[in-house]
Amino acid sequence: MRCVGCALSIEKKLLALSGVEWVSVNYASQKALVRGNVSLKSLCAAIESAGYQVVHEKIKSPELEKNRFKKQKIEAFLALFFSLPVFVLSMFQVNEDWNREVSFLFTLPVLFLGRSFFVGAWKNIKHRSANMDSLVAMGTGSAFIFSLVGWQLKWSHLYFESTAVVLSLILLGRALEEAAKRKSSTALTDLIMLLPQKVILFVRKESLSNEREIVISDLKKGDLFLVRPGEIIPTDGKVVEGISSVEEAKLTGEGTPKEKRVGSVVFG
Numbered sequence: 001m002r003c004v005g006c007a008l009s010i011e012k013k014l015l016a017l018s019g020v021e022w023v024s025v026n027y028a029s030q031k032a033l034v035r036g037n038v039s040l041k042s043l044c045a046a047i048e049s050a051g052y053q054v055v056h057e058k059i060k061s062p063e064l065e066k067n068r069f070k071k072q073k074i075e076a077f078l079a080l081f082f083s084l085p086v087f088v089l090s091m092f093q094v095n096e097d098w099n100r101e102v103s104f105l106f107t108l109p110v111l112f113l114g115r116s117f118f119v120g121a122w123k124n125i126k127h128r129s130a131n132m133d134s135l136v137a138m139g140t141g142s143a144f145i146f147s148l149v150g151w152q153l154k155w156s157h158l159y160f161e162s163t164a165v166v167l168s169l170i171l172l173g174r175a176l177e178e179a180a181k182r183k184s185s186t187a188l189t190d191l192i193m194l195l196p197q198k199v200i201l202f203v204r205k206e207s208l209s210n211e212r213e214i215v216i217s218d219l220k221k222g223d224l225f226l227v228r229p230g231e232i233i234p235t236d237g238k239v240v241e242g243i244s245s246v247e248e249a250k251l252t253g254e255g256t257p258k259e260k261r262v263g264s265v266v267f268g
Helices: 005-014 040-049 063-093 098-113 115-126 133-150 160-193
Strands: 020-026 031-036 200-203 206-215 244-246 258-260
Touching: 005 020, 020 098, 020 258, 031 040, 031 258, 040 160, 098 115, 098 160, 115 258, 133 160, 200 244
Parallel strands: none
Antiparallel strands: 020 031, 200 206, 244 258
16 A cells, blocks of 8 residues: 555445445555454455455565565665756756757656556556555656657757656655654564563452463453562553552653552553
């Protein structure tokens, strides 16, 4: 997905399926949450019919994600490299043939590097929808075609630099956005890894009580678990017994520990 418009298009496609009650497509995480009685095969088919691809979690390895990000950075750098001479030449407005030829030749590699926008726009046209790709392809494509016609007809003003610079800046913006998303994702993963993997389950039966250690994923709503002084709270919950102070600086930024007593809410 290239933009929020893509997410909205996928939401509409999924909501149109019989049996789907609720859909939430998150552009940032590139994931869709669906509630209802419908098969996974039908969901995937609907997404692909909208012009998008469903990627299995097992395929999304860290190495592949790293290579994809590296490719985006290289494409953005090369696009800026080729668009800079076109931009500089456009400042002088020299109506010599060599000026126009150089601008044309340096714009071609930028068009190739930004071909994904035109491919995405074509897919959207076939599915009678529009997103950011449509806007970029229409703007840069029309500027390039106008410049080609103007070159042949000896017009004074051409806009090869508009095509090159706009595509380069959008490719750069996409690379910067991906870098910010990767940084945020890494920070969240590091925080999750700080959580304990096991928890002490506290079971009460009449006058007897029992403690046993379980994996945190086996914890269910309504279970009682024990948190000793100095330990990390494994998940969100409510205090039913005891009193203590809890440091919540990672969530709130407040350095002073907050007092927790019966009825207080605590966070994992």
